[in-house]
Amino acid sequence: MLYRLQDSDIERFIEEDVPYGDLTTSLLGIGGKQGTITFTSRHHTVLSCTEEAARVLERCGATVLSILPSGTEVESGTTFLAASGSAASLHAGWKVALNLLEYASGIATRTAKVVQAARSSNPGISVVTTRKSFPGTKKVAIKSIMAGGALPHRLGLSETILVFRQHTAFLGGLDRFLDGLTRLKASAPENRVIVEADTAEEALKIAAAGADVVQVDKMPADELAILAGEIHREFPGVKLSAAGGINAENAAAYSATGVDILVLSSVYFGKPADIQATVRA
Incomplete structure (x- = not known):
């Protein structure tokens, strides 16, 4: 219900x-x-x-x-x-x-x-949507994506930990942030920590540091497949999410890469x- x-x-x-x-x-x-x-x-x-x-x-x-x-x-x-x-x-x-x-x-x-396309190539994948719904429509938008079989990626800033480059810029860069990742996780033990990577190299570094989820943005599917294999092989407890430009036309291809989560905004528009x-x- x-x-x-x-x-x-x-x-x-x-x-x-x-x-x-x-x-x-x-x-x-x-x-x-x-x-x-x-x-x-x-x-x-x-x-x-x-x-x-x-x-x-x-x-x-x-x-x-x-x-x-x-x-x-x-x-x-x-x-x-x-x-x-x-x-x-x-x-x-x-x-x-x-x-x-x-x-x-x-x-x-x-x-x-999108959900049907994604699960045609990876039945266990999770499809989630961002907080980019048009202002004032979030309640309707979230109910609607759930009616379509997806879940919200994050409802807002108050209940999730998602670290972008825009955050690490204030901490002296990604490497300095990763040095303190263990302390961050200890300060919020009930929350998963998600960290976005700009490159495959960064993604592997973030996984090695102990992030719960590594999120990559707009990475081509062929590169993503290689990265997914490496992360799941070397860091089996870390989830990999793919974001940026995912829609019904390419969801099956991105899902087939082996990522755990697809993050999208396209369904709102x-x-x-x-x-x-x-x-x-």
């Missing part, structure tokens, strides 16, 4: 679109008439935030009749959410629910494609899912 967004999030979504009521529905005098709304996929889709879309409709005064949960894969023509209510309630919730469903399900669908909303009196 995926997590649910808070009531305050639902209220915020609605308030953004209907801050002072629905002028069109009010002037047409149709607000009290009864009707239904349905949401139907136009292509193969992995659903996300159906629960939140349903809560939007309910908060606007409609009654949910049927719903499929986030994470469900549906084919074109599948009606996965339906509600009934007054025209005022349906029109207030229509676009808010639709926008949420399309953007969230777009992320979930792209994520599922792309076309929304194509979902048809139909309102009937």
Whole structure:
């Protein structure tokens, strides 16, 4: 069961679109008439935030009749959410629910494609996503990547230790930092320490120093395969993660290198899912 967004999030979504009521529905005098709304996929889709879309409709005064949960894969023509209510309630919730469903399900669908491609060549690989989601959308984005079968790489700066060159620059360089790595690990024994390397040479040096995970960025797959073999052979307790430019087209190739983790941001960006909303009196 995926997590649910808070009531305050639902209220915020609605308030953004209907801050002072629905002028069109009010002037047409149709607000009290009864009707239904349905949401139907136009292509193969992995659903996300159906629960939140349903809560939007309910908060606007409609009654949910049927719903499929986030994470469900549906084919074109599948009606996965339906509600009934007054025209005022349906029109207030229509676009808010639709926008949420399309953007969230777009992320979930792209994520599922990457996960499927990656695990076609390495069934045990972990696919995780960065914190590069568009500001203000993290709750929706994280729920959606989880609906697609991935996990978050890190939710923010507060709970993970990931050391970049931008950090070691303040410590006198990578070598000076690695000299103190044992002390860093001892100061946070419940956390894994991840250190990013710019080259294969740095990656091996970091692994030898005792990092829990070595992360490499934008390394070509053929070089990565050699590095993965060396690290797993010489430092079997160290995990290797690959980041930078990974998407559905190259995920299988990167997964086949033998890395343990794929880190990506690409699933956050792309076309929304194509979902048809139909309102009937």
